[in-house]
Amino acid sequence: MGYERKEIARTPGYKQGKQPTDAGVVKLNTNENPFPPCRAVIEALHDIDPESLRRYPPPFADAFREVAAGIHGLRPENVMAVNGGDELLRLAITTFVDPGRTIGIIEPSYLLYRVLGELHGGRVVGVEAASDWLLPRDFAAMMNREKAQLTIIVNPHAPSGVLTSDVALAELATRLEGVLLLDEAYADFVDPSRGYNALKLIDRCDNLLVLRSLSKGYSLAGLRFGYGLGAQGLIEPMLTKTRDSYNVDAVAQKLALTALKNRDSARETWKKVREERGRLRAALIDLGMLVPESESNFLLAQIKPGAVSARRVYQELENRRIFVRYFDHPRLRDHLRISIGTVEQNDRLIEELKEILKG
Amino acid sequence: MGYERKEIARTPGYKQGKQPTDAGVVKLNTNENPFPPCRAVIEALHDIDPESLRRYPPPFADAFREVAAGIHGLRPENVMAVNGGDELLRLAITTFVDPGRTIGIIEPSYLLYRVLGELHGGRVVGVEAASDWLLPRDFAAMMNREKAQLTIIVNPHAPSGVLTSDVALAELATRLEGVLLLDEAYADFVDPSRGYNALKLIDRCDNLLVLRSLSKGYSLAGLRFGYGLGAQGLIEPMLTKTRDSYNVDAVAQKLALTALKNRDSARETWKKVREERGRLRAALIDLGMLVPESESNFLLAQIKPGAVSARRVYQELENRRIFVRYFDHPRLRDHLRISIGTVEQNDRLIEELKEILKG
Numbered sequence: 001m002g003y004e005r006k007e008i009a010r011t012p013g014y015k016q017g018k019q020p021t022d023a024g025v026v027k028l029n030t031n032e033n034p035f036p037p038c039r040a041v042i043e044a045l046h047d048i049d050p051e052s053l054r055r056y057p058p059p060f061a062d063a064f065r066e067v068a069a070g071i072h073g074l075r076p077e078n079v080m081a082v083n084g085g086d087e088l089l090r091l092a093i094t095t096f097v098d099p100g101r102t103i104g105i106i107e108p109s110y111l112l113y114r115v116l117g118e119l120h121g122g123r124v125v126g127v128e129a130a131s132d133w134l135l136p137r138d139f140a141a142m143m144n145r146e147k148a149q150l151t152i153i154v155n156p157h158a159p160s161g162v163l164t165s166d167v168a169l170a171e172l173a174t175r176l177e178g179v180l181l182l183d184e185a186y187a188d189f190v191d192p193s194r195g196y197n198a199l200k201l202i203d204r205c206d207n208l209l210v211l212r213s214l215s216k217g218y219s220l221a222g223l224r225f226g227y228g229l230g231a232q233g234l235i236e237p238m239l240t241k242t243r244d245s246y247n248v249d250a251v252a253q254k255l256a257l258t259a260l261k262n263r264d265s266a267r268e269t270w271k272k273v274r275e276e277r278g279r280l281r282a283a284l285i286d287l288g289m290l291v292p293e294s295e296s297n298f299l300l301a302q303i304k305p306g307a308v309s310a311r312r313v314y315q316e317l318e319n320r321r322i323f324v325r326y327f328d329h330p331r332l333r334d335h336l337r338i339s340i341g342t343v344e345q346n347d348r349l350i351e352e353l354k355e356i357l358k359g
Numbered sequence: 360m361g362y363e364r365k366e367i368a369r370t371p372g373y374k375q376g377k378q379p380t381d382a383g384v385v386k387l388n389t390n391e392n393p394f395p396p397c398r399a400v401i402e403a404l405h406d407i408d409p410e411s412l413r414r415y416p417p418p419f420a421d422a423f424r425e426v427a428a429g430i431h432g433l434r435p436e437n438v439m440a441v442n443g444g445d446e447l448l449r450l451a452i453t454t455f456v457d458p459g460r461t462i463g464i465i466e467p468s469y470l471l472y473r474v475l476g477e478l479h480g481g482r483v484v485g486v487e488a489a490s491d492w493l494l495p496r497d498f499a500a501m502m503n504r505e506k507a508q509l510t511i512i513v514n515p516h517a518p519s520g521v522l523t524s525d526v527a528l529a530e531l532a533t534r535l536e537g538v539l540l541l542d543e544a545y546a547d548f549v550d551p552s553r554g555y556n557a558l559k560l561i562d563r564c565d566n567l568l569v570l571r572s573l574s575k576g577y578s579l580a581g582l583r584f585g586y587g588l589g590a591q592g593l594i595e596p597m598l599t600k601t602r603d604s605y606n607v608d609a610v611a612q613k614l615a616l617t618a619l620k621n622r623d624s625a626r627e628t629w630k631k632v633r634e635e636r637g638r639l640r641a642a643l644i645d646l647g648m649l650v651p652e653s654e655s656n657f658l659l660a661q662i663k664p665g666a667v668s669a670r671r672v673y674q675e676l677e678n679r680r681i682f683v684r685y686f687d688h689p690r691l692r693d694h695l696r697i698s699i700g701t702v703e704q705n706d707r708l709i710e711e712l713k714e715i716l717k718g
Contacts, residue, residue, distance in 0.1 A: 002592055002596070003455050003508075003537070003538050003566060003592070003593060004454050004455060004596040005454065005455065005456070005457050008454055008596050008600055008601060009596070011600055013599045013600035014600075014604050016415070016418045016604050016605070017415075019414070019415055019417065019418060021417075027414070030415055032413055032414055032415065033413065035413075036409050036410070036412075036413055037409055037412050037413060041412070042409050042412075045404065045405075045407055045412075045610075046404075046405050048404055050395050050396055050401050051395070052581050053395075053396050053400070053401075053404075053578070053579050053580075053581040053582055053614075054391055054392065054394075054395055054396055054578045054579070054580065054581060055378070055386070055391055055580055055581055056375075056376075056378055056389055056391065056574075056580045056581060057580075057581045057583070058378065058380075059375045059378060083442055083583075083603070083606070083608075084603065084605055084606075084608075086603045086604055086605065087603055090603060094478075095363050095364065095367055096362050096363060096364065097364070098364050099458055099480070112604065115600075119453075119600065119601055121458070149362075178362070179362050207362060215415075219412070219413045220412050220413070221412075221413065221414055221415045221416075221605075222411045222412040222413060222414055222415065222416045222608060222609035222610070223412055223608050223609070223610065224416070224442075224605055224606075224607075224608040225608075233361055233362070234362060237361070237363040237367050237368070240372045241363075241367055241370055241372035241373075241474075241478065242367060242478060244442070244443065244445045244446055244449060245373050245375050245445055245471065246375070246443055246445065246580075246583055247442070247443075247583075248583075249442075249443075249581060249582050249583040249584075249608070249610075249611060250581035250582070251404075251581070251582065251608075251610050251611075252608060252610070255412075
């Protein structure tokens, strides 16, 4: 017999992407930044005062909030630090959604949204993304009709990498009656020439909560550090009530602060990822795949019909120690999601793909 | 207007103890271990491979689970790592308690139990601790009558430090119809001569979940690392479903593993804390206070009636840069909770107390 709640027992739970650790693997399956974290972060790690391990960490990560607010042109009251972006997703759901009430999402997108919503006992309403992976038509009206207390979207979209404009987001946030959680886990990789900036909407939309993460943009997935940005009325109940009281450890706070202060170093990796993104996309298109333009650090490649199936390509790549992501979802069964690697990793991927698709 | 749920809006939230950071402060208010973490942990910190920051951490902290299981004579399936003990408290509540159903606690104890229970929408039933701070009479029967899905107790008890025997715990777990969460955050400081060992009950009680923490025993409060021990049927739903999918970062995993492997070093601090506990208790009793025998790293001192009030002593100490904890709770208004410090810190506390109580 089990003691867990019925909602928990019947939820399948989230399945993490494979995390192989053996050397020689080309790991393009969980969207890590292929470049190492900046040197200042490693130096900060070596400089950690043992005393900061012995004592409880600053409970509100105020030093980090100060720096993040400065960078984004907001006030510290608009910022909260979380133990990885997943924590903010959970906090938004538990803080703003009553059990039984509606959480709106777009499908496909990050699988965890639905899992977290169902674990909370929320009613998760998934609306299919448009054929170009942009927002579905009348999305705000649909959400309002369902009385969604929270709507979660990821931009650039995952798993396609397609960017919704901040103009469209402004309209969405303004029309929505509930909270809009905008997951910008990949926003660092948007080409600056697109002029995208959703954070400027925080001042005019009291229902807009933006999630940022250091996992991808700052090459710190192992550190578990993200942050939320939004009106004080959204941040405060999570910061002072629903959050675990010391949610972010002292090492993570110090390293995250250092990473943000040394943003220029991370910015160089964003540029390199964008360059490789363009090159890899062209190569995949050359191989007969359909690949939407991505503003993220991954590409969604649709395999040519009639040739080798996507699942087969995925397995063949894994046999050759190259890991990409395959999703068993109706709209994705002929797709592969491929994280942008280093030049060498991408070269190897392209070579192997050529061989596999030949055969 | 606020977007947060009514339950959240009306909950006051948990208030952390003060965390002053200025040098010269004698900080005896949040039960940190006064001795630094062991050298091997600091060396492990300096040896962190930047690659382990770039990548996602091992999702289940399997290496840590293996070592912890070995130390406690259990299997890895009986262990899960959490981002500080608070996370396990929250997970137990969200996993085992339906909103509206009962969570049983003893009062006073750790204030967070009630806060987390209420945030979840649970019905928190607090039963007053016996006059000697042990379990209330007929506690199991009371909990069963209330149909408690989860009962949370801390042993050694906080804030008194009094130890309930494992025999009494065995009876409680056996009689309870719901889950028993036994918070052993302070168990490392129990005198070995007491022969206390509640972990051996895990094999026979499928409803017993034990919380351990590295915050106190291992001088790692800043790292946020705890772990849960229990039957696989209790651990699994939290490990694979309700837990955030990468809840413990790579640095914390490595340092926690190192700390456990170098337990002998921590054990020396436990011994020193016990010695100082005895000495400080005797000194407080000499000052006319009533101080129950504590098996924890703090003492609960009841100030002599008619003399200076406990709140006044607390404030006077703070004026002299010595921080202890005062709780505005009916049974605690004439008490102070004092963490055991180093010899020098305890000496200074005793000197200042003498002065304050004179006046």
